[in-house]
Amino acid sequence: MDEERVLLDHGSGGRASQRLIREVFLRHFSNPALDAMDDAARLDPVFGALSMSTDGYTVDPVEFPGGDIGCLAVHGTVNDVSMLGAKPLYLSCAFILEEGLSLALLERVAKSMGEAARAAGVVIATGDTKVVPRGAADKIFIVSTGIGRILIDPPPSGARALAGDALLLSGEVGEHGLAILSGREKMQGFPDLRSDCASLNHMVEALIREVGDIHALRDPTRGGLATALCEIAAQSGVVCLVREEDIPVRAEVNAACSLLGLDPLYLANEGKLICVLPADKARTALEVMRAFPEGRLAARIGEIEAPGPKTRPGQTLLRTLPGGLRLLSMLEGEQLPRIC
Amino acid sequence: MDEERVLLDHGSGGRASQRLIREVFLRHFSNPALDAMDDAARLDPVFGALSMSTDGYTVDPVEFPGGDIGCLAVHGTVNDVSMLGAKPLYLSCAFILEEGLSLALLERVAKSMGEAARAAGVVIATGDTKVVPRGAADKIFIVSTGIGRILIDPPPSGARALAGDALLLSGEVGEHGLAILSGREKMQGFPDLRSDCASLNHMVEALIREVGDIHALRDPTRGGLATALCEIAAQSGVVCLVREEDIPVRAEVNAACSLLGLDPLYLANEGKLICVLPADKARTALEVMRAFPEGRLAARIGEIEAPGPKTRPGQTLLRTLPGGLRLLSMLEGEQLPRIC
Numbered sequence: 001m002d003e004e005r006v007l008l009d010h011g012s013g014g015r016a017s018q019r020l021i022r023e024v025f026l027r028h029f030s031n032p033a034l035d036a037m038d039d040a041a042r043l044d045p046v047f048g049a050l051s052m053s054t055d056g057y058t059v060d061p062v063e064f065p066g067g068d069i070g071c072l073a074v075h076g077t078v079n080d081v082s083m084l085g086a087k088p089l090y091l092s093c094a095f096i097l098e099e100g101l102s103l104a105l106l107e108r109v110a111k112s113m114g115e116a117a118r119a120a121g122v123v124i125a126t127g128d129t130k131v132v133p134r135g136a137a138d139k140i141f142i143v144s145t146g147i148g149r150i151l152i153d154p155p156p157s158g159a160r161a162l163a164g165d166a167l168l169l170s171g172e173v174g175e176h177g178l179a180i181l182s183g184r185e186k187m188q189g190f191p192d193l194r195s196d197c198a199s200l201n202h203m204v205e206a207l208i209r210e211v212g213d214i215h216a217l218r219d220p221t222r223g224g225l226a227t228a229l230c231e232i233a234a235q236s237g238v239v240c241l242v243r244e245e246d247i248p249v250r251a252e253v254n255a256a257c258s259l260l261g262l263d264p265l266y267l268a269n270e271g272k273l274i275c276v277l278p279a280d281k282a283r284t285a286l287e288v289m290r291a292f293p294e295g296r297l298a299a300r301i302g303e304i305e306a307p308g309p310k311t312r313p314g315q316t317l318l319r320t321l322p323g324g325l326r327l328l329s330m331l332e333g334e335q336l337p338r339i340c
Numbered sequence: 341m342d343e344e345r346v347l348l349d350h351g352s353g354g355r356a357s358q359r360l361i362r363e364v365f366l367r368h369f370s371n372p373a374l375d376a377m378d379d380a381a382r383l384d385p386v387f388g389a390l391s392m393s394t395d396g397y398t399v400d401p402v403e404f405p406g407g408d409i410g411c412l413a414v415h416g417t418v419n420d421v422s423m424l425g426a427k428p429l430y431l432s433c434a435f436i437l438e439e440g441l442s443l444a445l446l447e448r449v450a451k452s453m454g455e456a457a458r459a460a461g462v463v464i465a466t467g468d469t470k471v472v473p474r475g476a477a478d479k480i481f482i483v484s485t486g487i488g489r490i491l492i493d494p495p496p497s498g499a500r501a502l503a504g505d506a507l508l509l510s511g512e513v514g515e516h517g518l519a520i521l522s523g524r525e526k527m528q529g530f531p532d533l534r535s536d537c538a539s540l541n542h543m544v545e546a547l548i549r550e551v552g553d554i555h556a557l558r559d560p561t562r563g564g565l566a567t568a569l570c571e572i573a574a575q576s577g578v579v580c581l582v583r584e585e586d587i588p589v590r591a592e593v594n595a596a597c598s599l600l601g602l603d604p605l606y607l608a609n610e611g612k613l614i615c616v617l618p619a620d621k622a623r624t625a626l627e628v629m630r631a632f633p634e635g636r637l638a639a640r641i642g643e644i645e646a647p648g649p650k651t652r653p654g655q656t657l658l659r660t661l662p663g664g665l666r667l668l669s670m671l672e673g674e675q676l677p678r679i680c
Contacts, residue, residue, distance in 0.1 A: 013562025013608075014671025037575065038497050039423040039558060040393035042490065046386065053380035054432035054485055056470040058477075083379040092394035094483040096436070128483075130396040133677055136478035137398075143434040143468075143483035145394055150382065157378050218379060222353025235377065268353075331354025337473055 004103040011097065011131030024107055025127060028114030033090075033125040041126035043090055046149050051086035053077055054145040060338040062105065062139055064183035066175075066194030067270075069142055070109035074116035075197045075270055076221065076340060077144040082204040083217040083273070085155040086148035091117060094128040096141040109140065120199035122146065148201075151208045156276075160215040161236035163306035166282035168275040170203065170289050171196070171297040172248040173225050177267030178256055180339050191252035198271030198294045207275065210288045216276035221340060223331040224266040226316065228274055230330045234314040242302030243319045265318075266331050268339045276304060344443040351437065351471030364447055365467060368454030373430075373465040381466035383430055386489050391426035393417055394485040400678040402445065402479055404523035406515075406534030407610075409482055410449035414456035415537045415610055416561065416680060417484040422544040423557040423613070425495040426488035431457060434468040436481040449480065460539035462486065488541075491548045496616075500555040501576035503646035506622035508615040510543065510629050511536070511637045512588040513565050517607030518596055520679050531592035538611030538634045546632070547615065551625045556616035562680060563671040564606040568614055569656040570670045577653040582642030582668075584660050605658075606671050608679045616644060 009016040026035060033041040057073045067075075073093060081088040093113065097106065117124050154160070179195040200219065207214060216236070220228035225247070229240040249264045257264050271294050277285055282300055289295035307313045316328040349356040366375060373381040397413045407415075413433060421428040433453065437446065457464050494500070519535040540559065547554060556576070560568035565587070569580040589604045597604050611634050617625055622640055629635035647653045656668040 008674045008677045009672075011562075011677070012671050012674040014567050014673070015669070016672075017562075018670070036497065036499065037571075038499075039420040040391040040426065040486075040488075042424055042495055042497075043390040043392055045389050049385050050383040050487075051380040052383055052430060052432055052466050052487070054434045054466055054483070055468045056434040056436050056483065058436060058470050058472050060476075080379040084382055086380065090392060092392060092485050094394045094396040094485075096396050096398060096481055096483075126392050126394055128395045130398050131677070132398050132478065135475070136400075136678070137481070138472065138476040141436055141477070141481065143394070143396065143436075143485075145432050145434075145483075145485035146380075147390075147392070147487060148380075155382055157376065159376065159378075222357075227354050231377075329355070330358070331352055332349075332356075333354070334348045334352040337348045337351070337471070338476070 006097045006099060006101040006103060006106060006131055008099050008131050008133060011129055017129060020129060024110050028110040029124040031123050033123060043125055046089060049150040051081045051084035051148045051150050053080035054143060055080060057142045057340060058338050059180065059340050061183045064195060065179045067197040068109055068112050069140060070113035071116040072197050072270060072340060073142040073144040074113055074120060075199045077146040078120045078122060078199040078201050079219045081146040081148040082201040083219060084150055085152045085208050085214065086150045087205055088122045088146050088148035088201050090125045090147050091122050092126045092145045093124055094143045096137055097131045098137045098139050099131055099134045101139055120201055156214045156217045158216050158218060158232045158235035161232050161238050161276045161304045162215060163238055163304055164279060165215055165276045165304040166279040166300055167240060167242060167302040167304060168282060168285055169299055169301045170273045170295045172250050173269050173272060174249060174253040174264035174267040176270040177336060177339055178253055181336060191256050193252060196269055196271035200273050203289060203292045203295055206288050207285060211277065211281050211285045214275060214277045218274045220269050220272055220274060222268050224268060226265040226328040227331045229316040230328060233316050237313040239305045239307055239311045240302060240316040241305050244321050246299055246301045248297045248299050346437050346439060346441040346443060346446060346471055348439050348471050348473060351469055357469060360469060364450050368450040369464040371463050373463060383465055386429065389490040391421045391424035391488045391490050393420035394483060395420060397482045397680060398678050399520065399680050401523045404535060405519045407537040408449055408452050409480060410453035411456040412537050412610060412680060413482040413484040414453055414460060415539045417486040418460045418462060418539040418541050419559045421486040421488040422541040423559060424490055425492045425548050425554065426490045427545055428462045428486050428488035428541050430465045430487050431462050432466045432485045433464055434483045436477055437471045438477045438479050439471055439474045441479055460541055496554045496557045498556050498558060498572045498575035501572050501578050501616045501644045502555060503578055503644055504619055505555055505616045505644040506619040506640055507580060507582060507642040507644060508622060508625055509639055509641045510613045510635045512590050513609055513612060514589060514593040514604035514607040516610040517676060517679055518593055521676060531596055533592060536609055536611035540613050543629060543632045543635055546628050547625060550628045551617065551621050554615060554617045558614045560609050560612055560614060562608050564608060566605040566668040567670045570668060572616065573656050574654040579645045579647055579651045580642060580656040581645050582658055584658055586639055586641045588637045588639050
């Protein structure tokens with residue numbers, strides 16, 4: 001029997017679009033705002049400043065060890081909204097589908113999105129679907145946009161890191177990048193790695209509640225830990241100093257990276273955060289993070305320093321295992337395209 | 341000299357991404373929220389209920405008579421947010437670019453977006469850029485998401501049309517659809533038509549302020565006027581009755597449609613709205629609409645009726661020029677893929 005597939009008609013805005021929306025999307029995302037089916041969704045008032053973030057997801061393969069493009073589109077945007085010290089409330093999602101896409105695959109992706117949104121406590125309030133002719137897109141792209149309520153003033157920002165602050169990381173790095181690679185290449189003997197993709201909003205909310213004064217939060221996605229640290233150093237005009245021995249990396253990730261010539265510090269993560277805060281709050285923050293399954297390996301990986309005689313604002317330095325200092329720069333070139 | 345092109349590297353999240361963001365996007369969109377360059381944008385508090393809408397733009401060709409994908413991504417989403425009786429405030433934009441795209445084209449698109457946003461009075465607060473390998477997408481897709489403040493309670497909704505209400509249309513239909521087709525096909529002797537794409541938020545704000553009690557607003561984009569009327573009839577459980585002689589259509593549009601076997605009532609528009617309101621407010625509303633250049637041909641095109649012995653809830657009927665009644669259904673099949 002022929003598999004059911006997405007047709008151009010499903011993106012026409014006419015009857016077939018309505019059917020697709022009802023049978024696939026409303027089924028998995030149902031909520032009063034979305035079900036109203038107006039051009040825009042009516043959202044309840046949000047009291048206070050808002051956090052807004054958008055991200056496009058083009059990950060290849062669509063389904064990979066540990067997740068798929070659907071839950072990734074929820075986790076990734078929930079996390080970006082959260083990094084401003086905010087509680088994510090609403091998501092929108094726009095699908096760009098290639099004609100001929102398997103409807104069963106689309107249904108699995110929608111189910112995964114719905115589950116991830118419920119777990120994060122966010123409402124998928126509005127959406128859109130376009131279908132482009134075969135060859136004009138590769139299977140499925142999703143753009144999700146989130147808004148949330150900022151819980152603290154001033155909010156954490158990459159520009160607020162101060163000399164003397166501690167640098168915390170919520171867990172091991174590199175798993176998402178390698179999981180995508182293994183899903184794509186089907187390499188013999190590749191370690192059994194799963195993406196770390198997860199929503200961190202509950203952890204962020206607990207950090208704001210229990211610790212309060214957090215200077216910067218950032219999730220090290222594309223470009224990895226090294227690039228995110230460089231961004232913070234540049235935005236704040238400080239130096240990030242991190243110790244290789246304190247950065248949690250799974251042995252299998254290190255082994256695979258050695259084999260493939262990749263650096264785990266530049267691999268994408270989808271369920272980790274960097275937290276910069278006054279050093280005297282570091283212990284409490286680590287306890288809060290470790291109380292969550294996705295933060296159980298949280299560690300203090302370094303410090304923020306003022307630029308000294310041998311360093312410049314914006315630099316990130318790695319104290320290597322042998323004891324030397326290595327300057328980390330932002331990712332140059334593309335390690336792996338379509339990683340998220 | 342080789343033309344500068346988008347590279348995979350521009351979507352890596354690393355140094356080249358930062359350069360692209362600074363040199364192309366920040367240049368045309370600059371504002372404090374975006375310039376902060378955090379994972380999410382901090383937005384000032386919005387007092388009252390919110391309107392949120394998202395739309396994916398995949399229009400082919402990227403540049404067409406009367407506009408391009410950039411201004412379209414602003415107009416379309418501004419209009420969708422407005423249809424809930426809201427004042428659009430913030431937009432996000434996510435770009436999915438094909439490796440090899442002309443940087444000059446991207447720059448023109450960004451410039452056009454920035455101009456459209458300024459004209460509409462909305463802030464492009466946050467964005468994202470992904471680059472996929474050649475052949476994995478066709479040139480450029482944009483997803484824009486907007487949020488705004490709802491100006492009236494209850495807000496207009498497709499579900500609030502009442503028997504006895506008047507049906508108004510803000511201008512001539514069919515121009516966007518035909519402009520895209522002419523841009524794509526380069527047909528000999530094709531009339532010189534431009535897309536009607538325009539932001540309608542200032543008109544909506546004036547309508548809410550001057551008229552107040554508006555039952556439904558909808559912009560007849562994909563699927564055209566006929567599909568939008570069918571949606572309102574279905575959501576409200578009423579019958580839409582429209583008169584062909586009162587629906588504004590340019591002579592060139594009618595002529596081109598006859599030639600090509602297209603129906604102007606099913607062609608996409610990107611700068612028109614349907615307004616449903618109590619009949620005694622129709623005259624004032626028409627005056628308000630006609631005071632705007634994009635509403636100067638606004639017309640009362642019909643009425644909302646209760647289902648009668650010969651009609652069913654959800655039906656849309658057209659009183660044709662010869663005097664007969666034609667049942668309009670939602671668009672079946674796809675008239676023109678990638679129209680928006």
